[in-house]
Amino acid sequence: MAALQISHGSVVNLKNELKQLEEEEQKVLAQQLLEQQQHNDDRNACSITIIIDNASWHREVTDDTKPPQCLWGKQMIVNWLDDHNILYVDDISKAELLQLAYENLPKKKYKVDEEAKIIELISYELAWANMKTCIRDRNTKFTSAEVNKVAQEWIDNLDETEAANYVNHVKQCVATFKKADMFAEKIEEELNDDDDEHEYSVYSADTDNDDDE
Template sequence: NGRTTQRKRSSRSSSLANFTPTTHRNRSSSQIRSLQREITVPVAKPPQIRGGNLPKTFSEEVENAIRHQFHVLLTKKVYPTVEILFNRLHATYPDFPILSKTSLREYMHMLGFTFKQISNTKIPLEGIEIEAQRAIFYRKMGNLRSTGAHIFYHDETWSNASEEKRSIWFSDTGEGRLRKSDGKGARLAISAIIDQHGFHLPSVEIFNCTTDHNMDSEHFIKWIKSTSFRLRDEHGPNDRICIIIDNATWHSELTDDTKPGKRAWRKSEIQQWLIRHRIHFDPIMTKAELLVLASINRPAKRYKVDEVAMQFDVEIVRLPTKHCGFNPMELLWAALKDYIRKNNVRFRLNDVYNLAAEFIAGFDEDAAKNAIQHARQVEHTFRTGDRFVEENVEPYLKDTDSDTEVELDIEDEV
């Protein structure tokens, strides 16, 4: 019986269209809405770096904070030198983990910023690829909004059975304990979309992560197929529908005919790839030469997710790489996890499931609109900053011998 119960729990995957939470305490919808209206932009607070080598990566929130404050300065028509940006980051985020201007400069290099001369000052500028990705995103979103499309934002998050506040706490009934875990162990995956009306409950999915049941490309493609079908059924055959997704690896599996040649392939496999793509090659060419030829003739990318969604005339738009601030779901997940940590008193995965479902089912329209409006304001800040760079910075850059042309890998669907 124990094994049967465990199998049932591990295979659980649920829609919340008719969800009725069964938790250990009653909470009014007004309490949930009150917490939702307190949604704020998450402040980056990774462990402070006191010395030694700069880590190769910080959290995504730190990267997003650097890019966001960089563009806030641009919107104020301020050249964001490293010193000015450093001071603004620490004024905005008191616990910002990069503690010196030299380390900030080094980390910005790692993020793809280059330093260009303008007048007598060197200022950082983002890589052309990132700017181009944003320009494509702005254009697509502008077109969707101007045509009255139904726009849904998607994201996933994970939550552990041991989610709890990082302090001593007591429940309303007097229960309490010291934090005993690091938040690891069994966990749930949560996948959902929202629009201005809130969560789309029929497509919400919450399931136990196991070795055989995890978020991967196959699972996500099945989810996209069922969600696209539901959305098309709800909105009729003529309405324009779009789902905004990020660039997670399981969102980005290429169709078989557009997958590039790989170095791990045998020489004969590369030759077969070239033949299938009708690319002429000399039989005496080495494996390295064949791979270069395959790379030069690589077909335009097409994604399995996009192909499946288009079966139901649902468009997929991808966020620019590492621009989580453009996605209102990030704010919702922060509020959801805060809700779980405040109310998780028994540390069982089933309780976490119920708390997550309870939060999602009670999420109201006002909170959803506020989160989407915040994301659009972030998008507007970046758009304004990019326009300032193009019109007021790029024309005055000094040409230097160190400037190099970049090889772009950008796909535009104009």
């Protein structure tokens, strides 16, 4: 039986190829692990729980998810159905319209939850954004260990002054939003006053014409 002849060079080449394949496999596994960790982070970020008391203003739903009221007139219920794209026939009673609305109520959304989504009003979101920027700029090895190392360094260097700046920025945003709301309310009141004056003028003119006749 003839012996299998394998040169030393072939063995070396084979070892190099196996080593290269092993390194490539390690890179693929590391990338998959990093993607899985990022996916878990994103999933956990979407499930933050805000613990608050049972005050009435904490349980107030958004305007678009408020249900219609029994004391509403028929036209108001019709408007609610139109706003929520719910089909109905014209020749039904108010009670039937109300029942149709209750059968198609949207999922409740609470105002406190919607406000929590506004990044400008959350100080720790500003800190989180800065930390991610730091990691992106300084992470050169693209490994989870390096990410943890850079993140921990950023946290250790976060001092009282920078933390206070985040809080003050939120306070400034709140003040700006309040000013905008007050301005919008003032404009709305002026527009309503103009409409009332116009309607009164038209009514007065019609009354004068009736008196002349």
